[in-house]
Amino acid sequence: MELLKQRILTDGVVKEGNILKVDSFLNHQIDIDLLNEVGKEFYRLFGGEDLTKIVTIESSGIAIAAIAAQYFHLPILFAKKAQSKNIDGEVYSATIRSYTHGNDYTAILEKKFLGPSDRILILDDFLATGKAQRGLLEIARQAGAAVAGIGIVIEKGFQGGGDALRREGYNLQSLAVVDEMSPQGIVFRDL
């Protein structure tokens, strides 16, 4: 997605430790007009699938899933991190290693919202090692829900998580894949 790549080149900042900061437009401050274009692109890629729900994980995926869901006319569902007094009943859960925060956390999703009759699209802002996405796949497996696709805004291709999921047969589409990055520049994969 050319508009997105241009925005990453203009406003993205590469930091030590393989961090690509896009917090001025994607995951701290959010440019909603850009997100609408992202949502339309996900609809172009996955709109032909017979989907029941869009699933993401808090927090950075929520705005993306919400804006995209308007084009699909589907509800969104976001997995929550850790426990809350507000989560009761039976939940699906998966332990996820956070690359960003450097710790483990548990993602939970109430069972009543996802089941074998669901066919979901997973959306998220970033994919690096793929740990968060594998957490959502585990939750889908527990639910018996089918995963029709995985849509990612920015994939850090050089970390390999995306290609591993593709090799396993998932229909993973990323709007921008960064194959190399350094403070000197960013190289995108030709899609």
Add this chain to the structure above:
Amino acid sequence: MELLKQRILTDGVVKEGNILKVDSFLNHQIDIDLLNEVGKEFYRLFGGEDLTKIVTIESSGIAIAAIAAQYFHLPILFAKKAQSKNIDGEVYSATIRSYTHGNDYTAILEKKFLGPSDRILILDDFLATGKAQRGLLEIARQAGAAVAGIGIVIEKGFQGGGDALRREGYNLQSLAVVDEMSPQGIVFRDL
């Protein structure tokens, strides 16, 4: 907002400990069509203000702020909880007591995204004691940003936090105010 009140009566569940669960349509699973109506209503209430940004706090506020922001054509900014490797530089911060989780957390927002030239609208899903909103007000105060208004989807009026903020002069508008609730029923305030 009648549509919202009807939805709360249909799908909301009152639980022990003053918990009103609306997780089937507002903050776990999200009905995006309803959220669009919520966004339009916030625009009706605050669209006349000269705003620069919409500010919320992760996680439940994000979808609401993102959908509403489309009507305002403004960027959103969400305060994050606790520390992350991805947050660097100078941040504004406020300690917030979570009613839902029963613990304290720190909300942070990078200084570069908010300053004295900003005039913000704060949006959130719930207001009970008002602790989260006061955290965002504290962050706005540190930034020198003006707060033009506070928009809340559901206010638990009987907990008093909303009326305290109104007495202090804030332009706080809630789309539904619950003045009484029990497993037997919910009484809304006439707005």
